[in-house]
Amino acid sequence: MALKRLGIIGFGNIARQLLGVLARTLEQPLDATIVLVRPGSEPENQARLAAQADGAAKACRCVATLDDLLAAAPDLVIECAGHEAVKFSAETILAGGTELVVASTGALSDAALYERLLAAARRGGTRLILPAGAVGGIDILAGIRHAGLESVTYTSRKPPAAWIGTPAERTVDLAGLEKAAVFYEGTARQAAADYPKNANTAATIALAGAGFDRTDVRLIADPGAGGNIHQIDVNSQAATVSIRIEGQVSDDNPRTSLPTVYSLVREVLRRTAPVVI
Ligand SMILES: NC(=O)c1ccc[n+]([C@@H]2O[C@H](COP(=O)([O-])OP(=O)(O)OC[C@H]3O[C@@H](n4cnc5c(N)ncnc54)[C@H](O)[C@@H]3O)[C@@H](O)[C@H]2O)c1
Incomplete structure (x- = not known):
C-alpha cells in the first residue's frame, strides 16, 4: 500500500530534520503527518510542525497520546523518540496492524521485548522495520547471515x-587522553546494557547479522577522531566485508546523526517512489 499518512513518535532533532528532507525529496507531499509529542507540549510543537512539515505533507497535527496517533490511521509510524518510547508504544502499534x-534499535537488546514485538507483528499481519540508522552495510550483512557468519x-x-557520562569514565581519563584508548571489548548485548545511549548502532548490526551474543563490540575514545567513526568487519563463507563510515552531524545540533535522518527518509521513499533500492 502506498504511504499517504505518516505517523512519527517524537519531535526532536531527527524528526524535524526528517520532515525537512522529505519536504524537498518527495515527488508529492503526503496527505498527512501526525506527530506524537509529550503531553502538554502540543501547542508549542504544532507551530513548529506546521513550518517544518510544509511541503512534506498537506496536513499536519501534533497529538499527545498513542490512541490519538493510531486513531489518525497512519499507514506507517516512525519512532524517533528513544528506547522508552519503543517500550511503551511498539507492541500496540504492531498488534494493531500498522507498520513500524x-x-x-538499542531497545531491542531486551530479548523479551523483541520477542513480544515479533509476536505482535505476526498477530497484526504487519512488519517491524529496522533501518540502517547511523551505520551501513546492513544489506550485505543481513543477506550473508544465511551463508553463516x-x-x-x-x-x-x-x-x-562523546563518552562523557558513560562507564568509560571509570576506565579512561577522558579529559587527559592523548592517544586512542579501547575501553570496552565484549558482546553487543553487554555493550547495549552498559552503554545504552550508544547502543543503537551495535544493536542494528547484531540484529542484522550474528545476534547480540555473537557480535563483538569495541568502543574507543580517540582524541584524533573528528567525528563518530563506525567500522564493521565480517567474515563469512559468502564474503569478507570491511566497512568504515564516518558520519557527519547536523549543523543545527551536533548530537544529530545525519545518516540516521537519511536512513529514515529512505524508508519513506521506499514506500512512495516508483523504484525501491
Ligand atoms: N539507529 C541509529 O543509528 C540511531 C542514531 C541516532 C539516534 N537514534 C535514536 O533516535 C532517537 C531520537 O534521536 P534525536 O536526536 O531526535 O533525539 P532528541 O532527544 O532530539 O528527540 C527525541 C524527542 O522525542 C521525544 N520523546 C521521547 N519520548 C517520547 C514519548 N514517549 N512520546 C512522545 N515524545 C517523546 C522527546 O521529548 C524529544 O523531543 C534517539 O533517542 C536514539 O534512540 C538512533
Missing part, C-alpha cells in the same frame, strides 16, 4: 567528549 520503523566485529570510535 524503529530508530531506537564466522565473525562480526563492530568498532565505534568517537572523540573522548
